[in-house]
Amino acid sequence: MTEVLALLILLTVIAAIITVLTSNLLYAVISVGAVGFLLAIVYLFLAAPDVAIVQIGVEVVSLVILIRATLGREVQQLKTVHAVVGVSFAVAFVAVIGLFGIQVFNQFPEFGIPVMERFADAPALVYLQSGLATTGAPNLVTAVLLDFRAWDTLGEATVLFCAALGTAVVLRRNARIGRKKSEDK
Amino acid sequence: MNTPRKLPDEGLDMGVTVKTVTRWLKGPILLFGIYLVLYGHITPGGGFGGGVVIASAFILITLASGERASLQLFSKGVASRLDSIGLLMFLVLGWLGTGWAGSYFFSNFINTPEAAQFTLLSGGIMPIMNIALGIKVASAIFLVFTLLTAFHIVEQELEDRLCAEAHQQESNS
Numbered sequence: 633m634t635e636v637l638a639l640l641i642l643l644t645v646i647a648a649i650i651t652v653l654t655s656n657l658l659y660a661v662i663s664v665g666a667v668g669f670l671l672a673i674v675y676l677f678l679a680a681p682d683v684a685i686v687q688i689g690v691e692v693v694s695l696v697i698l699i700r701a702t703l704g705r706e707v708q709q710l711k712t713v714h715a716v717v718g719v720s721f722a723v724a725f726v727a728v729i730g731l732f733g734i735q736v737f738n739q740f741p742e743f744g745i746p747v748m749e750r751f752a753d754a755p756a757l758v759y760l761q762s763g764l765a766t767t768g769a770p771n772l773v774t775a776v777l778l779d780f781r782a783w784d785t786l787g788e789a790t791v792l793f794c795a796a797l798g799t800a801v802v803l804r805r806n807a808r809i810g811r812k813k814s815e816d817k
Numbered sequence: 818m819n820t821p822r823k824l825p826d827e828g829l830d831m832g833v834t835v836k837t838v839t840r841w842l843k844g845p846i847l848l849f850g851i852y853l854v855l856y857g858h859i860t861p862g863g864g865f866g867g868g869v870v871i872a873s874a875f876i877l878i879t880l881a882s883g884e885r886a887s888l889q890l891f892s893k894g895v896a897s898r899l900d901s902i903g904l905l906m907f908l909v910l911g912w913l914g915t916g917w918a919g920s921y922f923f924s925n926f927i928n929t930p931e932a933a934q935f936t937l938l939s940g941g942i943m944p945i946m947n948i949a950l951g952i953k954v955a956s957a958i959f960l961v962f963t964l965l966t967a968f969h970i971v972e973q974e975l976e977d978r979l980c981a982e983a984h985q986q987e988s989n990s
Contacts, residue, residue, distance in 0.1 A: 681861035685853065689869030693958055696876055700966040768929045769858040769940040777863065778943045782923035786907060789953055793904050796957040800897060803964045
């Protein structure tokens with residue numbers, strides 16, 4: 633179980649590295665998709681089907697958007713000197729963040745042990761015990777999303793609304809007509 | 818490096834195979850999305866995941882048979898209105914907890930009997946909230962997709978309108 637999970641995460645990391653290193657934009661988009669779908673399988677292995685469904689859906693849609701957006705676009709390659717500076721900065725960043733990240737792994741609970749075993753008064757226990765009785769929803773993820781933590785969901789919905797609103801405002805038709813007219817003059 | 822392929826102006830026309838498969842698949846995909854939204858409080862799923870699946874059905878239509886086909890089913894105006902309606906529904910449901918039921922914001926003011934548990938009509942306001950979120954997410958994602966990718970149609974309409982305005986000005990003067 634843990635070995636399969638480790639293999640999946642390793643494949644995810646390899647796909648992510650290919651995304652960064654490949655010079656073809658379409659290959660990069662395809663390997664980003666591989667990262668997303670491998671993550672969805674990882675979520676399924678970690679017993680989180682809700683997250684996996686959202687991950688697959690969002691991945692499909694964003695991959696389609698990325699492919700449609702990148703096809704037919706030119707890619708600008710960095711000059712050699714800039715590339716050397718950029719790569720050294722990137723390596724330094726990865727080294728620093730990796731050093732801190734390894735420290736975090738020591739703090740992780742052991743795989744397969746729920747948080748309630750480590751902290752007896754964890755709020756997760758209350759949700760699990762009284763979730764069905766107080767909300768009437770057998771799917772506890774939805775119970776938390778739409779009942780216990782509905783405020784957060786309102787924030788999420790507002791973020792998505794603002795994203796759509798921003799896209800609509802930036803790409804609105806009247807502004808483009810005005811710009812076109814001034815260009816013609 | 819390979820030179821990127823230029824897309825044709827009149828949307829993507831994918832050929833008979835993709836169009837036929839899309840015609841068969843769009844119904845089941847929509848149905849699966851609606852199922853995820855409606856049964857979100859019982860089985861894995863919910864408004865966010867189901868909404869994205871519904872949006873992907875329309876995106877599939879766009880890719881297979883061009884923007885005009887999908888915009889006839891789900892136009893940009895309808896999408897932006899449904900986006901706002903979904904968020905307003907969610908907010909009103911939250912407000913009803915305080916203003917109408919006299920409890921706290923987002924309180925679950927519809928009590929379901931214990932016998933109704935594990936059925937579709939349970940969970941109080943949660944199914945309604947899932948439907949609101951599903952409408953919101955589906956239309957928002959489809960709207961963003963259309964605005965970002967169906968740019969050349971806007972361009973074409975723009976040209977038409979500018980031409981018409983130019984003609985009008987000429988005939989006026």
